[in-house]
Amino acid sequence: MDLLSLSSTMLYTAFILYLIATFFFGATIRQNKSDRKKKTKSGTIGITITIIGFIAQLVYLITRWIASGHAPVSNMFEFMTFLGMCMVLAFIIIYFYYKLSFLGLFALPITMVLIAYASMFPTDISPLVPSLQSHWLYIHVTTVALGQGILFISFVAGIMYLTRQIDQTVRNKRNTWLEIVLYTIILCVGFIIITTIFNLMNYNATFEYQEGNRTVITEYHLPAIAAPNEGTLLTEDAMQPWFETPKWMHGADAGRKFNTVIWSFISGTILYGLIRLFTRKRIGAKLQPLLKSVKPDLLDEIMYRSVAIGFPIFTLGGLIFAAIWAQIAWGRFWGWDPKEVWALVTWFFYAAFLHLRLSRGWHGERSAWLAVIGFGIIMFNLIVVNLVLAGLHSYA
Amino acid sequence: MKKIKCECGHINPEGTVLCEACGKPIEGNQHIDGNQDNKLINMRYDGTARRSQTYNKSIIDKIWSFFSSVKVGVWLIVIALVASMLGTVFPQEMYIPADAVSRDPAIFYEDIYGILGLIYYQLGFHNLYSSWWYMVLIALIGISLVICSLDRFVPLYKALKKQKAKRHETFLNRQRLFSETETVSKEDIETVKANLKKARYNVRDEDGHILAEKGRFSRWGPYVNHIGLIIILIAAILRSTSLMYTDEYIWVREGEQIVIPGTNGEYYIENKEFIMETHDEDDERFAQAIQQEGIVPSNFQTDVVVYQATNSSIPGAAPELEPILTDSIQMNKPAKFDKYTLYQSGYQVNEFTSMTFKIHETDDPDASALGTFTIDLTNPEAAYELDNGFSVSIEQYYPDYYMNDGAPTSETNYPRNPAFVMMVYPPNNESPEVSFIGIGRNIDATGENNYKLGILDFELHDVSGLTLRVDYTLPFFMLGAAIFMIGVTQGMYWQHRRIWINPKGNGVLLAAHTNKNWFGINKDIEKVLKNTSIAMVVDQQELDE
Numbered sequence A: 001m002d003l004l005s006l007s008s009t010m011l012y013t014a015f016i017l018y019l020i021a022t023f024f025f026g027a028t029i030r031q032n033k034s035d036r037k038k039k040t041k042s043g044t045i046g047i048t049i050t051i052i053g054f055i056a057q058l059v060y061l062i063t064r065w066i067a068s069g070h071a072p073v074s075n076m077f078e079f080m081t082f083l084g085m086c087m088v089l090a091f092i093i094i095y096f097y098y099k100l101s102f103l104g105l106f107a108l109p110i111t112m113v114l115i116a117y118a119s120m121f122p123t124d125i126s127p128l129v130p131s132l133q134s135h136w137l138y139i140h141v142t143t144v145a146l147g148q149g150i151l152f153i154s155f156v157a158g159i160m161y162l163t164r165q166i167d168q169t170v171r172n173k174r175n176t177w178l179e180i181v182l183y184t185i186i187l188c189v190g191f192i193i194i195t196t197i198f199n200l201m202n203y204n205a206t207f208e209y210q211e212g213n214r215t216v217i218t219e220y221h222l223p224a225i226a227a228p229n230e231g232t233l234l235t236e237d238a239m240q241p242w243f244e245t246p247k248w249m250h251g252a253d254a255g256r257k258f259n260t261v262i263w264s265f266i267s268g269t270i271l272y273g274l275i276r277l278f279t280r281k282r283i284g285a286k287l288q289p290l291l292k293s294v295k296p297d298l299l300d301e302i303m304y305r306s307v308a309i310g311f312p313i314f315t316l317g318g319l320i321f322a323a324i325w326a327q328i329a330w331g332r333f334w335g336w337d338p339k340e341v342w343a344l345v346t347w348f349f350y351a352a353f354l355h356l357r358l359s360r361g362w363h364g365e366r367s368a369w370l371a372v373i374g375f376g377i378i379m380f381n382l383i384v385v386n387l388v389l390a391g392l393h394s395y396a
Numbered sequence B: 001m002k003k004i005k006c007e008c009g010h011i012n013p014e015g016t017v018l019c020e021a022c023g024k025p026i027e028g029n030q031h032i033d034g035n036q037d038n039k040l041i042n043m044r045y046d047g048t049a050r051r052s053q054t055y056n057k058s059i060i061d062k063i064w065s066f067f068s069s070v071k072v073g074v075w076l077i078v079i080a081l082v083a084s085m086l087g088t089v090f091p092q093e094m095y096i097p098a099d100a101v102s103r104d105p106a107i108f109y110e111d112i113y114g115i116l117g118l119i120y121y122q123l124g125f126h127n128l129y130s131s132w133w134y135m136v137l138i139a140l141i142g143i144s145l146v147i148c149s150l151d152r153f154v155p156l157y158k159a160l161k162k163q164k165a166k167r168h169e170t171f172l173n174r175q176r177l178f179s180e181t182e183t184v185s186k187e188d189i190e191t192v193k194a195n196l197k198k199a200r201y202n203v204r205d206e207d208g209h210i211l212a213e214k215g216r217f218s219r220w221g222p223y224v225n226h227i228g229l230i231i232i233l234i235a236a237i238l239r240s241t242s243l244m245y246t247d248e249y250i251w252v253r254e255g256e257q258i259v260i261p262g263t264n265g266e267y268y269i270e271n272k273e274f275i276m277e278t279h280d281e282d283d284e285r286f287a288q289a290i291q292q293e294g295i296v297p298s299n300f301q302t303d304v305v306v307y308q309a310t311n312s313s314i315p316g317a318a319p320e321l322e323p324i325l326t327d328s329i330q331m332n333k334p335a336k337f338d339k340y341t342l343y344q345s346g347y348q349v350n351e352f353t354s355m356t357f358k359i360h361e362t363d364d365p366d367a368s369a370l371g372t373f374t375i376d377l378t379n380p381e382a383a384y385e386l387d388n389g390f391s392v393s394i395e396q397y398y399p400d401y402y403m404n405d406g407a408p409t410s411e412t413n414y415p416r417n418p419a420f421v422m423m424v425y426p427p428n429n430e431s432p433e434v435s436f437i438g439i440g441r442n443i444d445a446t447g448e449n450n451y452k453l454g455i456l457d458f459e460l461h462d463v464s465g466l467t468l469r470v471d472y473t474l475p476f477f478m479l480g481a482a483i484f485m486i487g488v489t490q491g492m493y494w495q496h497r498r499i500w501i502n503p504k505g506n507g508v509l510l511a512a513h514t515n516k517n518w519f520g521i522n523k524d525i526e527k528v529l530k531n532t533s534i535a536m537v538v539d540q541q542e543l544d545e
């Protein structure tokens, strides 16, 4: 077996192991309250499997590194899988400190969504352009991802806190918002499912359209609901598009991306609808009883501590190392590129979070909302800024 | 100043909330930290008197209180955050793509983004980060940082220095972690003390009143990190002065030697060669990706020689150039000399160095040359005399030709696509003829020309774009960043933990406080109290709920 296929097998293995570990963490719910303080058996099995999964992913990383000759953190697929790995690492560390098995029940599935999402991007090994050929690539990217991985734990604790605490007896603003957050995660799952289905079918529709005075060819791998603006379909037996992407949507391949977003909404919404149909409850309400025995104070503490630990690391990687590298590569350590600005926004946000914690009234639920929003900003920087507000750092 | 004497004998400054020595809440000041409605007391600044909370009369007091409030600080941060986001909605002026139809911001934004783009431009958001109000915002954050640090640092420092192990009972039983034990043996107290020392607590015993403390230095973390931030802000101000910062962009042709702008004529640069390499399409590792996404460059490099002019101070004298550096500048590998750094920043391949033309008779099927001439495009002449009596004058020269609404124009001043309008003067004083010639174009204006021009040959060169930088502010930024990192690490990865054990009757009162990580201090206490009769603390905040 060659190195590259070994590498992808290992990533796949890690994914499966995280899935299995999730079930073991789930099984810890059954135990009654007095047991839970001590180490529980299924919790121990869960964390062991998680660690083995993490090692498998580490093997994926190393083999891919050897195969490509550079650290596999240079495109969307590689960076997101790496971020997923850092999230698992952060979870493992926090687990050993707080011994809270439930955390795994929420952290691992979300990590898996991220890794699966990453796999929807091109997974070929791509060569490095000159600006990326620097040791600072790995120093910067690994530190950022580690910081974000730890901040992710605060998001997970925040979600758990909200699920645990928010009143679900009648519909209200708070549980609606929580539901929207959960729905967003399901949209990502919807995207993964629909993309996988059409990939397996090898679906392809080619369009031709004008961009300025160039003629551009683009390939859709999902049936075109929205065609590129003023695009013509070249493929014979493909589905005719329903409408055109509006003109004001700009940027490379706006039409195809818009089409993907539409599909994600359709499939995610169907998925969400099915879940609601079967459970007959808001997802938040369905999850709530699972968390009845977790102390909200402990969740609050984990939420805050992971920001306290993650913030310095994020600052180091996302601002300081980033600036050093930019200075070496471009001769300016700060250039107000969208990606840089969003790193600054993230940093401002968590600084505000930490300061708010100094005052009364911002612990607990409000903190939890902030933890959720904070991670939302990180994801925005990763996905929207990379794909839409593309600047120097654009990956795709 | 009005002082407040506590029943323990300590004299506190006006505005104190909790006695600096024993911690007893001082009547009449509890509203300052919002203690009056709560069972637990606010320990944030150890109940010290802060200027901002104490005086509130003069305008200076008011400004001081305003900026020292964390609430105001957070608002400023949030406003800066939102403003920063807005700047990324559309590209900033400097990021308008080079291939945009018009790079004039007055046209670009409206043209591409419609009405929203126009508003964006008119509000000045296309240069948001250098706008006066963004700068003011950042400056306000800086002021707020300084004032709020000053406001709290000194009192907190004093309070932590003066604190006594003996604490007032209300101080203890209003801590978050608290327990009371009716009877405790001497041995148990000794065990606990030994355990505390083993857990690396600093243990003070004042007549049986015990204060165990750990990680106090972490309390200074925020102040240290704020100092780092202030240094960074000062560095940013310095950078905006041209004394500390030089930035020049130079285009140099292959083979060309020019003075480097921004060096006062002291340094010259010669571009030996520009090299652009691409990743091998046949490389097995990358074949798939290259096939998908096209050729990927692997290296941009300029081989340069830098010269120092040794007599540049003598006006009028031709400089004597001494080579001081031979280097290959690549991305991520700038060249350094003296205080300057040169970065590989851009390139232009295949500019025309020279073009050679011939003249032949229009109806000669072999187009055999009657005469030839060469135009040096770096230095074109007005007219050329040919050997056999012909002469050619250049009427119009378009270095970078394109048709703009039916009129020939030059897009740039660089010879990327040269075209000429030439007058051909045949020998024997025949009347001159007009020809238009460029790459792939050869137009006879009247259609009656007897002679025709043709391109025989040309030479090409590449041009390197290099950025020259001097930045004396970098060390300040580095210093600020380093101090910031030390400060956050100190504040976040260590915690200030205090455990008080005070006797009461035959037993003890035990209380504990930490600025963060309650889980950790709980574990500490659990370990310390093991095998003693002292009761484990109860988390009173949890009971609050």
Ligand code: HEM
Pocket (backbone or CB within 6 Å): A348, A351, A354, A355, A357, A358, B067, B068, B069, B070, B071, B072, B073, B074, B076, B077, B141, B142, B144, B145, B148, B152, B219, B222, B223, B225, B226, B229, B488, B491, B492
């Ligand atoms: C973007 C700028 C800022 C950053 C990155 C920053 C960072 C920090 C950090 C990391 C802490 C420690 C928090 C903790 O221990 O939980 C802190 C504490 C603090 N910050 Fe800032 N800060 C900033 C701006 C400000 C401003 C503008 C103010 C002014 C009101 C301020 C006031 C404070 C105060 C009062 C503390 C608490 C000090 C203590 O606990 O003794 N900060 N800051």
